[in-house]
Amino acid sequence: MLYIDCPYCGKRAHEEFSYIGDATKKRPDGAEKNDPAWVDYVYVRDNPRGPHLELWHHSLGCREVVKVLRNILTHEILGAGRPADDIPLPETETKP
Amino acid sequence: MAEYSVFSLIQNALTGHKNWQRAWRDPEPKPSYDVVIVGGGGHGLATAFYLAKVHGIRNVAVLEKGWLGGGNTGRNTTIVRSNYMLDDNALFYEKSLKLWEKLSHELNFNVMFSQRGVLNLAHSDGQMDRFARRGNSMRLNGIDAELLDRNEVKRMIPYLNYSDEARFPIYGGLLQPRGGTARHDAVAWGLARGADRLGVDIIQNCEVTGFKRTGNRIEAVETSRGTIGCGKIGFAVAGNTGYLASKLGMKLPIESHVLQAFVSEPLKPLIDHVVTYGAGHFYLSQSDKGGLVFGGDLDMYNSYAQRGNMETIDHVMRGGIAMVPSLSRLRLLRHWGGIMDMSMDGSPIIGKSPIDNLYLNCGWCYGGFKATPGSGWVFAHTIAEDAPHPLNAGLRLDRFERGHILDEEATGPVPGHH
Numbered sequence: 121m122l123y124i125d126c127p128y129c130g131k132r133a134h135e136e137f138s139y140i141g142d143a144t145k146k147r148p149d150g151a152e153k154n155d156p157a158w159v160d161y162v163y164v165r166d167n168p169r170g171p172h173l174e175l176w177h178h179s180l181g182c183r184e185v186v187k188v189l190r191n192i193l194t195h196e197i198l199g200a201g202r203p204a205d206d207i208p209l210p211e212t213e214t215k216p
Numbered sequence: 217m218a219e220y221s222v223f224s225l226i227q228n229a230l231t232g233h234k235n236w237q238r239a240w241r242d243p244e245p246k247p248s249y250d251v252v253i254v255g256g257g258g259h260g261l262a263t264a265f266y267l268a269k270v271h272g273i274r275n276v277a278v279l280e281k282g283w284l285g286g287g288n289t290g291r292n293t294t295i296v297r298s299n300y301m302l303d304d305n306a307l308f309y310e311k312s313l314k315l316w317e318k319l320s321h322e323l324n325f326n327v328m329f330s331q332r333g334v335l336n337l338a339h340s341d342g343q344m345d346r347f348a349r350r351g352n353s354m355r356l357n358g359i360d361a362e363l364l365d366r367n368e369v370k371r372m373i374p375y376l377n378y379s380d381e382a383r384f385p386i387y388g389g390l391l392q393p394r395g396g397t398a399r400h401d402a403v404a405w406g407l408a409r410g411a412d413r414l415g416v417d418i419i420q421n422c423e424v425t426g427f428k429r430t431g432n433r434i435e436a437v438e439t440s441r442g443t444i445g446c447g448k449i450g451f452a453v454a455g456n457t458g459y460l461a462s463k464l465g466m467k468l469p470i471e472s473h474v475l476q477a478f479v480s481e482p483l484k485p486l487i488d489h490v491v492t493y494g495a496g497h498f499y500l501s502q503s504d505k506g507g508l509v510f511g512g513d514l515d516m517y518n519s520y521a522q523r524g525n526m527e528t529i530d531h532v533m534r535g536g537i538a539m540v541p542s543l544s545r546l547r548l549l550r551h552w553g554g555i556m557d558m559s560m561d562g563s564p565i566i567g568k569s570p571i572d573n574l575y576l577n578c579g580w581c582y583g584g585f586k587a588t589p590g591s592g593w594v595f596a597h598t599i600a601e602d603a604p605h606p607l608n609a610g611l612r613l614d615r616f617e618r619g620h621i622l623d624e625e626a627t628g629p630v631p632g633h634h
Contacts, residue, residue: 121526122517135527139517139632141471156617162629163469163560163616167458169520192472193520 122190125200128182140175142166143187143203169193171209220324239405240412245419248445249277251599252437253452254424254460256280257289258400259577259584260452261407261418262592263599265323268414270593271600276416278408279439281423285404288454291522291554292585293477293499293511295490297334297395298359301350302622304610305563306357311607312590313394319589325406327398328504334395334490335364335373337539339384343494347390354392362391373491377541384495384538397490397501397509403588426463432572434464450575450599452591455520455555457578464571469560469616470579471631473514476524478532478551480543482506491539498535507549510536514556514582516632524553556581562634563622566595567604567612575599576613581634 122134142165148157166172172192177185189199189207199207218224218237228236251267253260256278267273280286296316298309320327338344344363351361365388370378376386408418419441426438436445453460455472487502500510512532515524529551537544559565559579564587569576577595580587590607597605604612615621627633 134517134525141518141630159617160467164467165458165469165471165560166462166467167471167518168462169456169459169472172518174518190517192518195519195521 122195122197124176124186124188124197126178126181126184126186127200127202127205128184129178132178132181134176136178136180137176137186138179140177140185143173143175171198173207175203239409240418243417243419245277245422245439245441245444246417248436248447249417250275250447251450252276252444252446252448253278253450254437255287255452255454256284256404256408256418256420257287257452257454258285258403258407258588259454259591259595260450261404261411262589263450263452263577263595264416264418264592265407265411265414266592266596267600268411268416271596273600274415276411277444278411278416278418279422279424279437279444280418280420281440283420284408284418285401288554288556288580288584289400289404289588291477291552292400293501293509294397294400294503294585295334295395295499295501296329296398296586297392297490298586299334299336299350299354299361299390299392299395300624301353302624303357304622305624306354306359308590308594308607308611309587310357310359311593312587315589315593316398317394319403319406323406323410325402325409327402327406329396329398331394331396332489332501333391333393334492335369335389335391336492337369337376337389337494338387339495340387344387347388351390360392360394362393364389364391373489375486375540375542376491377539382538389494395490397503399504400585407588407592424460429464434571434574446573448573448575448599450577450595452577452595454557454578454580454584457557457576459520464574466570468565468576468578468613469629470565471518471558471560472520473516473556473558473631474519474521474524474553475511475514475556475582476528476532476551476553477509477511478529479503479549480508480546481549483508483546493535493539496535496538498532498539500536500540508543508546512536514558514632515553519553520555522553522555524551558631558634560616560629560631561621561623562625562627564591564611565613566591566608567598568602569613581631
């Protein structure tokens with residue numbers, strides 16, 4: 121089980137949450153047809169083998185969206201916060 | 217290396233089985249090759265085999281970071297089928313199924329391909345309509361498909377939950393009689409032996425750590441066993457595609473996820489077909505050793521760890537018991553996780569990359585094993601001719617920017633939904 125420190129509820133098992141995905145994607149402005157920014161937003165992912173910023177929905181809890189920093193090679197959770205929060209990489213972690 | 221036959225078996229039996237030769241060589245890497253394939257799983261080995269056999273390109277190396285078939289080739293539920301609706305998927309997988317039908321003879325190695333039939337169960341009128349549509353699309357593409365009603369399913373597979381109390385009663389199912397299973401390790405070993413006999417160097421314990429580039433070409437790969445030059449290079453590394461691509465500054469429409477699979481204690485013959493649950497995600501067959509082999513959903517969060525979580529195990533077992541109540545007292549023998557290269561539309565990506573001499577074979581999601589020979593066939597063609605085969609023209613990487621996505625399930629760009 122993974123334990124996510126929900127900023128509203130405290131530490132909860134991940135089965136209370138639904139996974140949304142990559143938290144680094146920003147919806148582009150405008151709606152240009154075939155705009156590469158849209159292709160990037162909808163389809164392209166960094167998919168790093170290491171720390172990954174992601175969104176989880178606390179669907180069986182407070183129903184808020186939580187931002188989580190998790191190492192996807194080890195499943196270790198390195199931090200959690202509100203969606204607008206900056207979640208820094210712990211100093212012990214190096215970028216992949 | 218000698219041909220396997222009943223005569224070689226008798227001869228070796230008479231000499232106490234002491235004179236069997238190794239099935240493939242263990243060569244030192246040469247300074248360079250015409251084609252370097254990264255990844256010694258089924259797809260990489262099949263690509264090398266068809267490059268040598270069909271295209272006459274024999275100065276080929278397959279680089280494997282661990283041992284052959286130690287990745288997803290040895291971590292799947294061995295199901296082979298071509299029951300797809302969209303043309304670009306259906307025709308490709310059907311080519312693969314046709315290659316499966318002759319693979320043991322072609323390789324002189326028994327891959328234990330067993331066409332026991334794959335049945336997808338339906339649990340509502342809507343699902344029956346959807347299966348009728350998929351079955352008709354399959355038959356229009358020359359693929360076998362039979363829509364069965366509840367009584368026909370019951371006659372064929374009596375052990376399912378037909379009770380009136382079932383939360384999702386069985387309405388019928390879509391059967392592909394030519395689908396089935398194969399022995400996954402034998403597929404890797406047979407292809408390795410076949411490729412090796414044609415002159416391909418299979419280099420194990422050789423991890424790719426970087427690339428030497430000149431302009432928009434890759435000149436050489438840096439590995440744990442030295443630098444190896446390459447004319448052309450193909451990636452067939454499944455879940456690690458994103459990681460290797462990041463070393464080239466490339467981003468792909470792929471997320472890596474963990475998928476678990478399970479084997480039960482061995483039983484007397486019970487499950488004669490491959491059966492899948494339509495009200496959840498569960499697929500079941502029985503191996504020749506007697507173990508029930510099954511799997512279900514992804515763990516749903518990105519992962520490069522080849523292990524899964526208890527919550528998903530629980531979820532898979534619930535699906536299994538809903539479909540086959542007699543599984544409830546069965547003990548699990550083993551379970552494991554493999555890393556799926558989940559593409560954003562649920563269909564594979566085979567074709568050229570933005571780098572001139574790099575070719576990509578990835579995005580296999582749940583379904584890479586069944587594609588093994590077909591994937592090798594079209595990937596070898598793509599590499600040899602520097603252009604896609606008609607069967608993978610629709611599976612190109614640029615389909616995402618062109619808007620020609622192949623979303624078989626119509627669930628949108630969310631890997632967990634495919």
